[in-house]
Amino acid sequence: MNAVPVPSHDFMELHPVHQHQPHCKQQCFVFTDIADIELPPEITKYSEKMKNGSIQSYKKENIAAIEPQSTKSRKIAIAVGILLICLALAGGIPLALQLRSSSLLEARIAFIRRLLKESPLVEGYWKPQITSNLTKSFAELKTNNIGAVFWPIPVPCGAQYLDAVQLALEGIDEAQRSTSKSTSMVIVESADEMETAHLRGETAVVLGLSGGHALGASLAVLRSMHLLGIRFVSLASLGCTTPWVAAAYKQEHVVEENYTNSLTDFGVTVLHEMSRLGMLVEISQLSEPAMTTALRAAKAPVLISNAAPASMCNGSNIASIPDHILSLLPQNGGVLMLNMEKCGDRLLSVREAINGINYVRALAGVDHVGLSGSPGSYLYLLAELARDRLWGNAAIKKLVGGNIVRVLREVEVQKNRLPLNEEWIPRELIEGNSYCRYPEI
Known part of the structure; x- marks a missing residue:
């Protein structure tokens, strides 16, 4: 009886592997060492005879004689090629290529929607008409995937020295009552509460004041506002200088000679008291000297909201921030909430908005830029931004x-780390102004 040839251990066989990819109809092959296969007893008994030399084993020369080298090479190349095709179909096109391909806008938008479920989109400047029905405004925020808003309570500058504090209190009351009627919005007072609201599917509202004149130049009023839920204060509104801080002016405003052009010592005290309370300081409408002083004197990061670089936009509807102020943000840790909607009366294109984002990023860094002023187009804007290699x-x-x-967390960390300030504004700063005050006893 002729001996049955048995392949040696160094012979490599091709075994078909069933693929899981539905679109891969060909069989993909992998190399398997026959030593790794559990053979039946009828075959394994030959291994003992091989050791004794009773059965002739195949050598590589015999294999080469049976299968020509060229045929074997072609089979290997075909097997490897099929395997690579199957792996490519299984892995799919890389996400980065999907996002950066102009023909896959829907894929990029879907990616942004998923991302916004993980991180809330924060609108840095939301100012609805309080006298109107806010139900529509609330619904628009939800439709536009906005997860949180900074809502500054407006107080007219003309109310300074008169009933500015009363108007602020009435605005806070209106905002709280309107929000309580909504099932999709909630007022929050910390970063943790903001993130919790986002997980519940609610839009978080951070309340603030639109100008320092609403404080009545009183630290006691500031503390009372904090107790009512105010978590940020714009130190000045446009053209509304107070006795302790100078506002930025446009051409139509006239600057009075006895007004400060920066931030006074009492203004620095206001900043420190806000840090002690855990309140965020907003400085977008300050004069350049006041901005510089605030950035250097603040004990916590500041906010510059609804603004744009002065070199790109100098419109009257938003704050125009000089480059040298933007370059100070990394040292302070603050954030500029860039207006994405318009410059003056001119609407910005998506490309102009993206150029503005990249401009601020180049000057201040990726840790110091946010979004503001464009709730209707954020989704498409971010989808286009995702095509840029800089924005992972x-x-x-x-x-x-x-x-x-x-920034909110860092402001909260500073809470109660400074001593309580019980100072009053120096009398000489308010002499000649029409403050209605009861005479001291």
Whole structure:
């Protein structure tokens, strides 16, 4: 009886592997060492005879004689090629290529929607008409995937020295009552509460005051506002200088000679008291000297809201921030909430908005830029931004809200670390103004 040839251990066989890819009809092959296969007893008994030399084993020369080398090489090349095709179909097109392909806008938008479920999109400046029905405004925020808003309570500058504090209190009351009627919005007072509201599917509202004149030049009023839920204060509104801080002026405003052009010592005290309370300082409408002083004197990161670089936009509807102020943000840790909607009366294109984002990022860094002023187009804007290699997942999360959440946490860390300030504004700063005050006893 002729000996049955048995392949040696160094012979490699091709075994078909069933693929899981539905679109891969060909069989993909992998190399398997026959030593790794559990053979039946009828075959394994030959291994003992091989050791004794009773059965002739195949050598590589015999294999080469049976199968020509060229045929074997072609089979290997075909097997490897099929395997690579199957792996490509299984892995799919990389996400980065999907996002950066102009023909896959829907894929990019779907990606942004998923990202905004993880990180809330924070609108840095939301100012609805309180006298109107806010139900529609609330619904628009939800439709536009906005997870949190900074809502400054408006107080007319003309009310300074008169009933500015009363108007602020009435505005806070109206905002609280309107929000309580909504099932999709909730007023929050911390970063943790903002993130919790986002997980519940609610839009978080951070209440603030639109100008320092609403404080009546009183630290006691500031503390009372904090107790009512106010968590940020714009030190000045446009053209509304107070006895302790100078506002930025446009051409139509006239500056009075006895007004300060910067931030006074009492103004610095206001900043420190806000830090002690855990309140965020907003400085977008300050004069350049006042901005510089505030950035250097603040004990916590500041906010510059609804603004744009002065070199790109100098419109009257938003604050125009000089480059040298933007370059100070990394040292302070603050964030500029960039207006994405318009410059003056001119609407910005998506490309102009993206150029503005990249401009601020180049000057201040990715940790110091946020979004503001364009609730109707954020989704498409972010989808286009995702095509840029500079903006990966982590960077976009910082832009949409991560930077603001960081600032809120850092402000909260400073809470109660400074001594209580019980100072009154110096009398000489308010002499000649029409403050209605009861005479001291």
